[in-house]
Amino acid sequence: MKNKFNGGKLLADEAATEFKLSENIEFDAGVSREATDLNTFLHDIKGEGLGEYNEKAVQLAGRFMGQRGPFAKLQDSEGVIQLFMGKGKYGETEEEQERHAKLVKLLDIGDFIGVKGEVFSTGTGEVSIRVNELTFLGKSLRTLPIVKRDKEGNVYDEFKDPELRYRMRYVDLVVNPKVKDTFLKRTKMVNSIREFLNGHDAIEVDTPVLQPIPGGAAARPFKTHHNSLDIPLYMRIANELYLKRLIVGGFDWVYEFSRNFRNEGMDRTHNPEFTVLEFYVAYKDYFWMMETTEKMLEKVAMDTCGTTEVQVGDKTISFKAPFKRISILDAIKEHSGTDVSEMGEDELRAVCKKHHIEVDKSMGKGKLIDELFGELAEHHYIQPTFIIDYPVEMSPLTKKHRSKEGLVERFELMINGKEIANAYSELNDPIDQRERFEEQMKLMERGDDEAMFIDQDFLRALEYGMPPTSGIGFGIDRMAMLFTNQSSIQEVLFFPQMRPEKSEKNKVDEVE
RNA sequence: CAGCUCGUAGCUUAGUUGGUUAGAGCACCAGUCUUUUAAACUGGGGGUCGAAGGUUCGAUUCCUUCUGGGCCGACCA
Numbered sequence: 077m078k079n080k081f082n083g084g085k086l087l088a089d090e091a092a093t094e095f096k097l098s099e100n101i102e103f104d105a106g107v108s109r110e111a112t113d114l115n116t117f118l119h120d121i122k123g124e125g126l127g128e129y130n131e132k133a134v135q136l137a138g139r140f141m142g143q144r145g146p147f148a149k150l151q152d153s154e155g156v157i158q159l160f161m162g163k164g165k166y167g168e169t170e171e172e173q174e175r176h177a178k179l180v181k182l183l184d185i186g187d188f189i190g191v192k193g194e195v196f197s198t199g200t201g202e203v204s205i206r207v208n209e210l211t212f213l214g215k216s217l218r219t220l221p222i223v224k225r226d227k228e229g230n231v232y233d234e235f236k237d238p239e240l241r242y243r244m245r246y247v248d249l250v251v252n253p254k255v256k257d258t259f260l261k262r263t264k265m266v267n268s269i270r271e272f273l274n275g276h277d278a279i280e281v282d283t284p285v286l287q288p289i290p291g292g293a294a295a296r297p298f299k300t301h302h303n304s305l306d307i308p309l310y311m312r313i314a315n316e317l318y319l320k321r322l323i324v325g326g327f328d329w330v331y332e333f334s335r336n337f338r339n340e341g342m343d344r345t346h347n348p349e350f351t352v353l354e355f356y357v358a359y360k361d362y363f364w365m366m367e368t369t370e371k372m373l374e375k376v377a378m379d380t381c382g383t384t385e386v387q388v389g390d391k392t393i394s395f396k397a398p399f400k401r402i403s404i405l406d407a408i409k410e411h412s413g414t415d416v417s418e419m420g421e422d423e424l425r426a427v428c429k430k431h432h433i434e435v436d437k438s439m440g441k442g443k444l445i446d447e448l449f450g451e452l453a454e455h456h457y458i459q460p461t462f463i464i465d466y467p468v469e470m471s472p473l474t475k476k477h478r479s480k481e482g483l484v485e486r487f488e489l490m491i492n493g494k495e496i497a498n499a500y501s502e503l504n505d506p507i508d509q510r511e512r513f514e515e516q517m518k519l520m521e522r523g524d525d526e527a528m529f530i531d532q533d534f535l536r537a538l539e540y541g542m543p544p545t546s547g548i549g550f551g552i553d554r555m556a557m558l559f560t561n562q563s564s565i566q567e568v569l570f571f572p573q574m575r576p577e578k579s580e581k582n583k584v585d586e587v588e
Numbered sequence: 589c590a591g592c593u594c595g596u597a598g599c600u601u602a603g604u605u606g607g608u609u610a611g612a613g614c615a616c617c618a619g620u621c622u623u624u625u626a627a628a629c630u631g632g633g634g635g636u637c638g639a640a641g642g643u644u645c646g647a648u649u650c651c652u653u654c655u656g657g658g659c660c661g662a663c664c665a
Contacts, residue, residue: 221599224626
């Protein structure tokens with residue numbers, strides 16, 4: 077069977093054999109990289125006024141990205157610069173000139189070269205390097221899918237097949253500069269968050285990815301096995317219970333960027349492994365956490381996008397604090413016209429039916445309210461909005477509300493109609509926590525496969541005493557989607573999960 | 589997992605109401621050109637039209653199945 081994903085066509089490797097890399101091992105591309113001013117100048121300034129840089133000797137290295145007449149493009153991590161490689165213009169001795177001419181002839185798009193030369197401006201005003209010396213640094217044996225752009229910004233022959241782009245992200249990154257920008261922005265966002273947290277003396281920690289009991293959330297875990305201990309282990313679905321143990325241990329503010337794994341469906345907002353930022357702060361409640369979230373997101377928007385008014389699709393989202401707050405029951409009332417706050421299970425079921433929401437017998441009061449919110453209200457919250465005070469049944473790790481019966485002190489932050497963060501005043505009463513876990517056990521016995529496992533060691537930790545604490549989890553991938561204006565999680569993950577390529581060998585394995 | 593949709597050269601694609609050797613641009617190869625700017629000029633190589641089966645005198649085109657994507661649901665608090 078033909079393998080579509082074999083990549084670019086393989087070329088003859090004459091250049092690779094003709095110009096051995098070992099000959100050029102002394103080429104030092106780092107020299108030019110030290111001159112940061114020059115970098116900026118070369119890549120940002122066009123045209124007149126070369127000033128002190130005119131005829132300045134420089135040394136650059138990067139990918140050869142095509143030639144037209146005597147002009148070639150050199151692409152490095154900073155961008156693209158034009159090279160002037162007029163015939164017979166480089167090399168001092170006749171021998172050198174011959175060697176250069178031969179090299180130029182053998183160059184293919186994608187090859188790595190080093191150049192030495194001087195900065196000058198061409199007739200049309202483009203800053204270029206007049207090449208005096210050319211060095212061969214690395215061969216590209218496969219043809220890159222070269223993308224063309226004209227002055228108006230029109231793109232031709234774009235490398236855009238999502239399957240090929242995700243499977244061969246290395247190619248995507250070389251030929252689609254916007255893709256690289258998206259990932260740089262994601263890193264900027266993460267750096268901004270770290271800066272915010274570190275600025276408040278929060279402690280970044282690492283907790284186990286392999287867990288004997290996959291706790292802290294309700295989700296299907298990936299299961300694996302440890303050979304020496306001969307026990308099953310699970311990839312973490314959340315790190316919540318470990319961070320709370322650290323609060324018990326005496327840290328006041330801990331955080332972790334946690335790669336979580338959930339063995340569930342994949343779509344444009346779900347990948348089997350994804351990143352969540354969780355942080356826990358002692359002696360705080362969920363009101364404090366709302367204020368902190370507002371401050372953090374306002375800063376992150378400024379650092380990442382340079383403004384608090386962020387364009388997402390056809391909407392402008394304002395990250396200017398404070399954000400709107402509304403209780404989940406009021407939200408349902410607002411978007412369904414029905415006040416469900418005093419209703420029992422049967423009445424709620426009737427309301428769901430009225431709005432054509434599918435329900436089943438296993439759903440309790442809390443789940444029904446959650447369904448109503450999800451179906452009727454959630455997508456309306458485009459601007460950042462805290463949905464607060466959830467039913468207790470849905471939140472086995474959350475402290476009961478200080479004044480409202482049957483509710484807990486919890487909020488979810490909705491942005492652009494999606495959940496971005498989930499936070500609680502954490503449950504620190506070990507007796508209550510044990511009862512809640514037992515409720516979950518009953519649910520599990522009734523066949524609810526989403527119910528949480530009981531973690532006895534976590535309960536023991538609580539029994540040693542945990543201060544009042546507020547905690548929050550942010551979906552970092554979804555945040556990155558917002559700040560980079562992407563509608564698919566695959567666009568903010570370097571290597572999104574894909575079905576493996578089917579090779580001849582795999583096919584044979586299947587038969588056996 | 590359901591519905592819809594797509595798969596033609598390394599990339600981007602044209603095309604066939606079923607009919608001779610499936611066209612093009614870029615890329616690649618051989619030359620020409622050398623201050624250009626998505627795409628200079630001439631010539632060349634490269635495709636079992638995603639795979640298998642069926643209908644047919646004849647299938648890249650129609651049908652079925654499979655396979656890998658995409659969209660939209662379901663699921664995932």
